[in-house]
Amino acid sequence: MPSDNKAAERFSATMLNRAFVQNPVLVGALGLCPIAGGAVSLQAGLVLSGAFTTGMMLNMLAAHFVLKKLPRWLRMPAYVLIALAAVCPAGYILETRAQTLLSSVGIYLALMAVSSLISLRSEKTFVACTLKRSFSVAAAECAGYAAVIMAVSFIRELLGSGTLWGVPLTKVYFAPGLLLPFGGFLALGFLAALHRGYIARHFALRGALKDITFDLSAAAGPLITPAADIPERKQAPPAPAAEKPPETPVTQPADETDGQEDTQASDTVPVPGEAPAGEINGNENEPEDATSDTQAQQPGGFAVTPFIQAADTDGETADETPAQERGDAALEDEETPDEKAQTLPADGGEIEAFTDEKSDEAAPGEPEAQPASKDREGGEAP
Amino acid sequence: MPEPEKRVSLAPAAAAARRYYTDALIMLSGPVFMAVALYRFEAAILLAVSIASALACEALGALLLKGGQTTVRDLSAVFTGAAIALMLPAGASPLLAAAGSVFAVCAAKLPFGGAMHAPFVPAAAGMAFLCVSWPEKVFTYSGVSIAAMLQVKNSIRLNPLNLFDLLLGGYPGPMGTGCIAVLLACSVYFLIRRRRALWAPLGFLMACAAMAALFPRVYSGSLTSVVMELSAGSLVFAAIFLLPDPASAPSGRASGFLYGVFAGALCMLLRRYGTAEEGVFFAILIVNAFSAFPLPKTAGRLILRVKALVLPGKTKKKEGAGHAV
Numbered sequence: 001m002p003s004d005n006k007a008a009e010r011f012s013a014t015m016l017n018r019a020f021v022q023n024p025v026l027v028g029a030l031g032l033c034p035i036a037g038g039a040v041s042l043q044a045g046l047v048l049s050g051a052f053t054t055g056m057m058l059n060m061l062a063a064h065f066v067l068k069k070l071p072r073w074l075r076m077p078a079y080v081l082i083a084l085a086a087v088c089p090a091g092y093i094l095e096t097r098a099q100t101l102l103s104s105v106g107i108y109l110a111l112m113a114v115s116s117l118i119s120l121r122s123e124k125t126f127v128a129c130t131l132k133r134s135f136s137v138a139a140a141e142c143a144g145y146a147a148v149i150m151a152v153s154f155i156r157e158l159l160g161s162g163t164l165w166g167v168p169l170t171k172v173y174f175a176p177g178l179l180l181p182f183g184g185f186l187a188l189g190f191l192a193a194l195h196r197g198y199i200a201r202h203f204a205l206r207g208a209l210k211d212i213t214f215d216l217s218a219a220a221g222p223l224i225t226p227a228a229d230i231p232e233r234k235q236a237p238p239a240p241a242a243e244k245p246p247e248t249p250v251t252q253p254a255d256e257t258d259g260q261e262d263t264q265a266s267d268t269v270p271v272p273g274e275a276p277a278g279e280i281n282g283n284e285n286e287p288e289d290a291t292s293d294t295q296a297q298q299p300g301g302f303a304v305t306p307f308i309q310a311a312d313t314d315g316e317t318a319d320e321t322p323a324q325e326r327g328d329a330a331l332e333d334e335e336t337p338d339e340k341a342q343t344l345p346a347d348g349g350e351i352e353a354f355t356d357e358k359s360d361e362a363a364p365g366e367p368e369a370q371p372a373s374k375d376r377e378g379g380e381a382p
Numbered sequence: 383m384p385e386p387e388k389r390v391s392l393a394p395a396a397a398a399a400r401r402y403y404t405d406a407l408i409m410l411s412g413p414v415f416m417a418v419a420l421y422r423f424e425a426a427i428l429l430a431v432s433i434a435s436a437l438a439c440e441a442l443g444a445l446l447l448k449g450g451q452t453t454v455r456d457l458s459a460v461f462t463g464a465a466i467a468l469m470l471p472a473g474a475s476p477l478l479a480a481a482g483s484v485f486a487v488c489a490a491k492l493p494f495g496g497a498m499h500a501p502f503v504p505a506a507a508g509m510a511f512l513c514v515s516w517p518e519k520v521f522t523y524s525g526v527s528i529a530a531m532l533q534v535k536n537s538i539r540l541n542p543l544n545l546f547d548l549l550l551g552g553y554p555g556p557m558g559t560g561c562i563a564v565l566l567a568c569s570v571y572f573l574i575r576r577r578r579a580l581w582a583p584l585g586f587l588m589a590c591a592a593m594a595a596l597f598p599r600v601y602s603g604s605l606t607s608v609v610m611e612l613s614a615g616s617l618v619f620a621a622i623f624l625l626p627d628p629a630s631a632p633s634g635r636a637s638g639f640l641y642g643v644f645a646g647a648l649c650m651l652l653r654r655y656g657t658a659e660e661g662v663f664f665a666i667l668i669v670n671a672f673s674a675f676p677l678p679k680t681a682g683r684l685i686l687r688v689k690a691l692v693l694p695g696k697t698k699k700k701e702g703a704g705h706a707v
Contacts, residue, residue: 175511189493190493
């Protein structure tokens, strides 16, 4: 059935997008604490990811069927209580059967109940979306989170303890320091860098990495806009949505078009500079059909920019439209972290501290040089 | 007609880095000579392995990350490897030095774009990693070190013979940091070539001496405490070679001095209350995180505000001058 194929495609696209391309940990920097502190072995990683998955799924069901009828101020603590329903049994089982594992996981198992990712996703997606959509998002987020936990656990157990799943590998020279939280942050940082490099090479990202100045044009052709063009790009008039063929809503089943706000954004793929209307964290991530303009231009990759662009431009439009009318679009800003400018310094210009003494010395009457925020940001000549 | 051979020259910033690290390596030759003279083959092996590991990681990382553009020629990897080796005991395993160098280059330098842009001193990061991972190997010497004496509140009498041994590295300790006289002599080179770089070490040593005098860990008096604290571990070495790292240390005089004072106070606190017998590496890493803040301007504004509260009459004239700045 075409609708089944379409649904399967959307599910797989959601899984790929949310679990990998926009991984909540490596891209969104959410839920870092349990990974950095508790993921010290594969067994601990499995426990943490299991607790997270159970808490997320319970929250998904509760948010969709029950909690969306409650006021928001009541929903937030409810998410924590529901997640506790998953964490407490896990803690009890570990306490009775695997005391050492519980001690290695420590407080980070309990911290899963207050995971920002569970609360954020429940409030932004599960409350407003259909059950099918909520399930696909929850499954994708859990898969992405678990993948990162297991990867970090693998690295830290192998290099920090010299074991794998408790089996010692005597030929590995291990560094116990990596079992400390700084080792977790190091592993996360390297994973995030590898992930970002892979995404930049294989996926077209317009506007997502706007603050990065390294040239992506070789990977993605003319779609990559240099950082210098960002103001012009944002001021560009939005392309009329009517020009794009609205293929998706024609084939959507009835249960997905029952007035949910997240379906609106799936009709259009915003061009650079355009603020998508009424998007909710969801469908705009998914790749449209190949006949859409953006995908036709791309070298075969998925169009992930709509979500990311929405996150970038949402801050500008959030003030204009009340948050409630736009669903959860105002919350979009909270999810996407600010990517600080990480510009590599230009090779031109000399760092002040490196200059020779005789060219450095100021006249006795000269005022003190300004304490520049250092060359770290630019390496540019003062 | 054949094309003229293109000579690849360093970019200005890289050339400036090379000049700095050349000066630093010239200064480092003194401790290297003393280490090899005292410990001979062991010291040479440790230095060679550490420097080779750092160079290999730098070359490989530059190849992978920068598309073939190498930053090996700025000599920062050589400096990092040599500094790490000199801060280890002579009997340490070469694998330990290699691990420290690999961590310093791969975790504290390459991800940030090289030595010119690393917010944390790579050698300090490498030593901190070794201290956390293998403290029993980093702080094990052939005898009782000065730092160990301080930890157990033991003390020695400062007679001329012991003081002489202290200044020339006669007590067990890291192989390149014990000879205080050589280190101070090497700093004269910095005084001639890069005077501004010495403000941070000056503030650091003054703060350490003040803390040692005011809060001694031994019962033989302030002078003994100051001499022991300054000659223990890698304090002077780190003050001269690690603290004025150009990528992380402030370049101004007042800001550099305050930066050094902050680092010195932290170092003494970590020595007193920390678990490791040497806290200078962690102190340097912590102050590296604060080095981007404009310390003198912030301190100046704070002083003006306090004055406004305490002396409202005088503040009017001063405020204008302060704001004009």
